[in-house]
Amino acid sequence: GMYLFCAVPAGATFLAFTFLNSAAFDFVLLTTSESVEAIEPDWVEHTECLGGAYEAYLIDDVLRSVSGVSSVGTISQSQAVKYAQNRGKGFQLFDWEMHKDVGNLHFFKYGNTDSQGVCGYGTNNYQKVTGLTNALGMRDTVSYYKEKGGSNPQAEGAYRDGVNYQSVNVLGYENFQGNKAEWLQYVTVNKTAADGRWFITMPDGTERIVQGITVYNADIYPTHMVWGQYMDLIAAKEGGSTSSHWFDRFYVGTGLSRVVYRSNNNAGALGGVSSAPASYDSSLTAAYIGVRLAFRGIIRWAGSVAAFKAINQAD
Numbered sequence: 001g002m003y004l005f006c007a008v009p010a011g012a013t014f015l016a017f018t019f020l021n022s023a024a025f026d027f028v029l030l031t032t033s034e035s036v037e038a039i040e041p042d043w044v045e046h047t048e049c050l051g052g053a054y055e056a057y058l059i060d061d062v063l064r065s066v067s068g069v070s071s072v073g074t075i076s077q078s079q080a081v082k083y084a085q086n087r088g089k090g091f092q093l094f095d096w097e098m099h100k101d102v103g104n105l106h107f108f109k110y111g112n113t114d115s116q117g118v119c120g121y122g123t124n125n126y127q128k129v130t131g132l133t134n135a136l137g138m139r140d141t142v143s144y145y146k147e148k149g150g151s152n153p154q155a156e157g158a159y160r161d162g163v164n165y166q167s168v169n170v171l172g173y174e175n176f177q178g179n180k181a182e183w184l185q186y187v188t189v190n191k192t193a194a195d196g197r198w199f200i201t202m203p204d205g206t207e208r209i210v211q212g213i214t215v216y217n218a219d220i221y222p223t224h225m226v227w228g229q230y231m232d233l234i235a236a237k238e239g240g241s242t243s244s245h246w247f248d249r250f251y252v253g254t255g256l257s258r259v260v261y262r263s264n265n266n267a268g269a270l271g272g273v274s275s276a277p278a279s280y281d282s283s284l285t286a287a288y289i290g291v292r293l294a295f296r297g298i299i300r301w302a303g304s305v306a307a308f309k310a311i312n313q314a315d
Helices: 077-085 096-110 115-119 305-309
Strands: 057-059 062-064 091-093 181-189 197-201 207-211 222-227 232-238 258-262 289-291 293-295
Touching: 062 077, 077 091, 077 181, 077 289, 091 181, 096 115, 096 181, 096 197, 096 232, 197 232
Parallel strands: 181 289
Antiparallel strands: 057 062, 091 293, 181 197, 181 258, 197 207, 222 232
């Protein structure tokens, strides 16, 4: 990843540091403290936002997050951005910051990077209606082998208390892994050259650049993530698998301006919460790739359910 921690050997009299000429950064910090804050004192705030509980539904050129419908597919990333904007000021697609923060929260909650092994793989069906997990609320589903036992950790389904809900629930997000893959907004890979750099637009409009792995046109299963100050779930080193390390697949193409989609469209053991392939441009469409609506802006809390239902969309 971005950090390499080394203790100074006892009795050392000299320290030497070497770097590749092509390294994107070359910072060396010496400290007598064992605290991470000694080398990374600046905390990064996750700004308030909203993410759709369901994969988005398209009607009248507007994206919505509603229950009981078939979520949209065969939509390009660039089209989806426009349809989200049609919903109103502040509406957008789920973005990179949301994606990696939810992924990290899942890892912290369970202490396990195998999100599919924990919450379930879902099914090999990208046409399920939304709302199959409504009865669960914010409770997560669990995988087949955690619910039923046995030796097949990749069995289809998503369970809770003996019920197979089919759709996975992860921190309240339905189908956050499986069902459909989802285009992300505000992240581009290989923006100006095939260099494996990730260009991420932050909520305040500034852009930051993260150097990811430079293995192209191949399935990558990371052993290390970049992480760093922003805790980016970007592959830094390969050598893992669907049953070890970070469990999920990355794929970086050599074309320029690759957009990113998250997760996967089936119950395969490669599309958990950190999966983020970047091989297509913003014009590609596929029936198995949809989107998730999101919002960044001023958020006000309604005083009651009745008050919420009385809100006019135009307000």
